[in-house]
Amino acid sequence: MTVYTSTARFDSARALSEDEIHRLAPSVFADTAHESRSDRFQPIPTIEILRGLMKEGFMPVGAKQSRPRDASKAQFTKHLIRLRRLDDDKTYSVGGTVCEILLKNANDGSSAYDLMAGLFRIQCLNSLVTQTGTIDSVKVRHSGDVSAKVIEGTYRVMKEAEKALVAPADWAGLRLDQDEKQIFAQAAHVVRFGDSDGNVLTPIEPSQLLKARRTVDQEDDLWTTFNVVQENAIRGGLRGVGRDANGRVRRISSRPVNGIDNDIKLNKALWTLSQKMAELKGLKAA
Numbered sequence: 001m002t003v004y005t006s007t008a009r010f011d012s013a014r015a016l017s018e019d020e021i022h023r024l025a026p027s028v029f030a031d032t033a034h035e036s037r038s039d040r041f042q043p044i045p046t047i048e049i050l051r052g053l054m055k056e057g058f059m060p061v062g063a064k065q066s067r068p069r070d071a072s073k074a075q076f077t078k079h080l081i082r083l084r085r086l087d088d089d090k091t092y093s094v095g096g097t098v099c100e101i102l103l104k105n106a107n108d109g110s111s112a113y114d115l116m117a118g119l120f121r122i123q124c125l126n127s128l129v130t131q132t133g134t135i136d137s138v139k140v141r142h143s144g145d146v147s148a149k150v151i152e153g154t155y156r157v158m159k160e161a162e163k164a165l166v167a168p169a170d171w172a173g174l175r176l177d178q179d180e181k182q183i184f185a186q187a188a189h190v191v192r193f194g195d196s197d198g199n200v201l202t203p204i205e206p207s208q209l210l211k212a213r214r215t216v217d218q219e220d221d222l223w224t225t226f227n228v229v230q231e232n233a234i235r236g237g238l239r240g241v242g243r244d245a246n247g248r249v250r251r252i253s254s255r256p257v258n259g260i261d262n263d264i265k266l267n268k269a270l271w272t273l274s275q276k277m278a279e280l281k282g283l284k285a286a
Contacts, residue, residue, distance in 0.1 A: 203240030
């Protein structure tokens, strides 16, 4: 299930209503902690913080929650909300990309309150998690004056998201030859399919990550290459032929990355890979 809905599109972007958020991620409304938590754990009702952020102009345009193995945690589990400034005179977008805030939380002990910078690309409804400047994310523990810390952190992270908006233009000006694209795909291949030791057993080939899904993405620049690889890695559907433990031929199709943490981890890794490639091509980091 994607974190996005039609409310995230540029031509008709609007804030999700609380009813819509409740259908997508009911754990956002949890006002107590899961029974497994101790008395020292202070639950953070995401909806209360979200209402405060909305008063500050940060509007939710997408939401999702995890599917816990323990059914008793369903109302407390990890969730992710993406927020944008929709009514600000300041420009928070470049071309087909807009900066956002990603807000992650859980009241079952599986996550601190975490704020991250993000970008959103309209062509493929992709979500890009960025690492810029010195702030990767702002984490708020389940204790103390949570509301004030979250709002302060949101403004800090938004500044970092704005810095990331230079990437579409800067990276679009860096052309990659076929060898460079293959190197990029090979590194992404290990990130997406490798185990903890970096071993890759899938029959999916690195070159499949470079296959554009739309005409507009048939370019050789770094920005396009990054987006093509990211979409293929996250959306899945790549097909390959391998053999099972008994040597029998089997056809496989890569699965989409649906887990909140895996999605964020993969996005950060691909973004960092792209930054390093840009540096190798002579673009100095901001």
